Amino acid sequence: MKYSRIPAAAITRLSRYTRALEELDSQNIKVISSEKLAEYCDVNSAQIRKDLAYFGEFGVRGVGYFIKELLFEIKRILGLHKEWNLAIIGMGNLGCALIAHSNFARQGYRFVAAFDVDPDKIGRILPTGIAISPLGDLKKICLEKEVDIAVIATPAGKAQEVVDRITEIPVRGILNFSPSQLHVPEGFIVHHIDFTVKLDRLAYRLSHLRTTNRSRASDNPPWISKHLL
Amino acid sequence: MKYSRIPAAAITRLSRYTRALEELDSQNIKVISSEKLAEYCDVNSAQIRKDLAYFGEFGVRGVGYFIKELLFEIKRILGLHKEWNLAIIGMGNLGCALIAHSNFARQGYRFVAAFDVDPDKIGRILPTGIAISPLGDLKKICLEKEVDIAVIATPAGKAQEVVDRITEIPVRGILNFSPSQLHVPEGFIVHHIDFTVKLDRLAYRLSHLRTTNRSRASDNPPWISKHLL
DNA sequence: ATATCCATGTGAATAACATCACAATAACTT
DNA sequence: AAGTTATTGTGATGTTATTCACATGGATAT
Structure with missing residues (x-):
């Protein structure tokens, strides 16, 4: 077939x-x-x-x-028979949470590098043992550590700038946590994880639940009708 | 139309x-x-x-x-003409990062409650001013604060249990950050944000990039051929 | 051995979604 | 005021994805 x-x-x-x-x-x-x-x-x-x-x-x-x-x-x-090396860019609240999160490791994804622009953060060693490097070392370290995928956890305004740097090195996969449209040359693969898009979809469906479901309101559990219909 | x-x-x-x-x-x-x-x-x-x-x-x-x-x-x-009240369940690394994250507020999403099971965490006041409540108070607080959407940031194993509690109160929207399939009665709307699903898609495309792009390898920027093809 | 079961694998049918191509129409120009 | 321009809104068309329905074939029992 x-x-x-x-x-x-x-x-x-x-x-x-x-x-x-x-x-x-x-x-x-x-x-x-x-x-x-x-x-x-x-x-x-x-x-x-x-x-x-x-x-x-x-x-x-x-x-x-x-x-x-x-x-x-x-x-x-x-493609999960191999381990995938991740670099994270942007060590704010989200970046730190992601690197500490256990779900990645479970599936063979391994953070091997972390970057930030904040001089206060650079040099700090994370609990996982990796150090926060300055963005200027991106190319060097990504080649050295054989990074496969870059995880972007910067504020929206900085994301494209980071991506432009990434496209100069052979890291073809990008996972973008910032709520911004990224533009990359052909050959790069970008996936977005955009919290607010998902929330917007929820908001839309919740706003329209009332009308779309009215026809079968009687199917709803009693507490729905009581509080919401 | x-x-x-x-x-x-x-x-x-x-x-x-x-x-x-x-x-x-x-x-x-x-x-x-x-x-x-x-x-x-x-x-x-x-x-x-x-x-x-x-x-x-x-x-x-x-x-x-x-x-x-x-x-x-x-x-x-x-449906963004109104503000949406969010409750977050699970105040681990991710939960804390989410509540501190600015993108939500920008779009009219407002965290109004936080829950955890860990006695050490319960009672702590977060920088945003909201206190971490025990999961037992879920119903009471969600009604009190008029929560619209529950954000689940618990470990995978606990997520369904939390959802079962949520379906007892009129919070019809659920945003699930845990990597687990959730089962809800009709009338509830669940959206997943699953990091590893996205990574898996990246892994798949990156694994298959080589072969699928070979036919037009000459279109690639020189550094792709140099390092990777 | 042969028959019976049962869930797969898949061609055909259907449904959902995206794109094309152009008529409709508002603003601007002369 | 009539003509020109530009871009919308949408019917028609093409494409892609999902579901149906059943023939296929491995496993088990007799």
Whole structure:
């Protein structure tokens, strides 16, 4: 089976399947059907099968998927068989929280460098053992530490400036936590994590909940009608 | 013009247009065409016009959009004419960083309550003036402070438990920073911000960059070929 | 061995979304 | 006041993604 293009959304889902499978694996469950996994991940079961079909055949008909095996395969597909070295730029509240956060390490992402412009911060050694370096050393240190992905946690106004520096070194992946549109040359891959975009979507849906749901208001639990309708 | 369903992606884009428009407004620019805005936001100009058309007619033919006016309209559409009260649950590294982060306030999102289970943390007053309350007081305080949205920044294992408590009070919006699939009754709206999903997508694209781009390797800037191809 | 089960893998159908292309129309020009 | 210009708003079209529905084939039981 040959597919020309793989939907970006399929990759996102593979990532979510990974989480579910790890959870199931930790419960010592050996096999799961696409139907059950779909229920757990809140997607269509055909969707799961198709997502996997983009990359091969990993199931056993009449049985399902062997969890450990599928987990291994998906991780291989995603490129998680290697460790990814991250550099973080901007050691404010968010930057510090990110570097201390355990979820990254769990999946094979490893912070190996940290940068800031604030002279008070430069030189400080973080609890994880890495030192905060001046932005001027970005190129040198990123090459030295073989950084794969740059995580931008600067204020919005500084982000593009940082990106311009990054595009001078062979760090092709950028994870942008600042709420700003970044412009990069072809060949670089930028992903945004924008808190307020998500909040805006929540705000929109919450604002429109009232009207869109009125038709089936009676389906709502009683406390919804009581307080909000 | 009547539309039956508005794509979720359109709402996300509206949010991004807001940022661009605010930026333009701060530069004292008065009017912008869909073409220019599209270039800035890196989307198709027809896309912008269609996104807006879902909600009305906001432009002037032959001229473009008046920035202040459009900004006002989009904010109204998104529900940002009111302030949204947030409660945060889980005051670890991430929770503390989020509450201190300035991007929320800028857009009319206001943290009004904070919760944790750790007795050492409970009672502490945060720099923003709000106290950390025990999770047991969730219902009481959320009603008192009229919380609209709960922000979950607990470890993955605790998230569902927290959500179960939230669904007992009329807080219908949940922003989940934990890397776990949450299950909520109908009527609740959950959005995920999952760092590792984004990193996984980066890892995938970076792993596959080599092969997918080889055909047009000569288009790459010289330093890509030099170091990486 | 053969039959029966059951969940996969996938072609076809459907649905959702994005883009094109142009008629409609407001402002500006002469 | 009529013509020109510029950009919107939108029907038509094209593209991409999701879901359906079932033939396929491995595993198990008889």
